[in-house]
Amino acid sequence: MATEVLQTMTGEEMVALSKKHTLFEWSAQSKVDPIPVAKAKGIYFWTPEGKRFIDFNSQLMCVNIGHGDERVIRAIQQQVEVLAYANPFMATEPRARLGAKLAAIAPGDIDCFFFTNGGSEANENAIKIARLATGRNKILARYRSYHGATHGSMMLTGDPRRWAAEPGMPGVVHVLDPYHGLERGWETAQQSLAMLEEIIQLEGPHTIAAFILESVSGTNGVLVPPDGYMQGVRELCTKHGILMICDEVMAGFGRTGEWFAINHWNVVPDMISMAKGLTSAYVQLGAVGMRRALADHFKDKVFYGGLTYNSHPMGCAAALATIQVYEEDRLLENTRKMGAVMKELLQNLQSRHPTVGAVRSIGLFGIVELVRNRSTREPMAPFNGSSEEMAALGRFFREQGLYTLLRWNTFFTNPPLCITEKELREGFAIIDRGLEATDKAVVG
């Protein structure tokens, strides 16, 4: 029945009506040109007219297990039939089982979770917990970061999406990353940590509640930190009584080949925020996990936080089924294997296309940075901007049925973790052809 209702509209009607009555994100509405989507399976999705797209961004880096998995669909159906909702003061079986399961897979002694509707709310609650537990106010965050669009998370966000919401929540201090863009490149872990320690000193360590950082920064460039950086951040935080919060909303749940990206550096943060891959977006759910000592703070003190949909049974049931799929299908292992193939394919692009200035990847989390000038490394589009060449590349991908995110001078390669080598090569063949046109714009 539901399918019939969905299939009564043409793609054109879906777009026109959606544009008329709903707002699209981060865009001037006259400029949006959405793809109408009717159905999805595995790594593909289709328009109502049957045009197929290979989903090279797992939608918004979230459908990690792939589309239309029957096991998760059945778990959601079964849950809704038994108990669609119970308020968050109650205990339910999916809530109990998911808390215990996450405690088993989270790093170190992180074994207590507060469930939210998504990543922004997970980060809102992380900073709330940090402030309550430390009695301090300031939060350090990085410039090349995205932490969400709700009021506080928007202020944690370092990238230009923050600008329009300022002035917002006070008390956030932004610090630089080890990465300084295509033209300036990377600092060493030691240089970046020295800068961080200087800022901690200048701000007053006793005023800083937490440092929030993406373990691998996502939309700001799949920035894999140099070895030693995360360990150094952990040491500095411990030394100054500052809580370390890893935002794993995008990097978590297998994307990098580990349950959580921070595992690559054997570091245990004080809190970890998650969403997206937690349910593979079949139903919305986020969470903030905390170490035992932090959870114990709220044994006798009130946790001043709440949400009507906290621990929603549908979200928890979907997360449990999703985690089971990661395990049954050995998706972490597949990500490591396919990640090695993808690394080669990315390097191959770089060796053959003058427009490819940098490639980075970890697991199935990948990005390509395009340059206009090989010698100066001028990006193909300016910071926070676009260019005709990037727009043309986007149009080519769309015509050829490859969906991915293009941002400034970059585009992403973040397919679902169930992808096969053949499918991966299918996507890269389209990218390869697309870059031939972009190459023509390169000088130097």
Ligand SMILES: Cc1ncc(COP(=O)(O)O)c(C=O)c1O
């Ligand atoms: C690293 C990171 N943190 C937080 C968020 C916000 O999550 P949500 O959009 O579910 O609120 C995102 C979303 O893209 C993200 O990538």
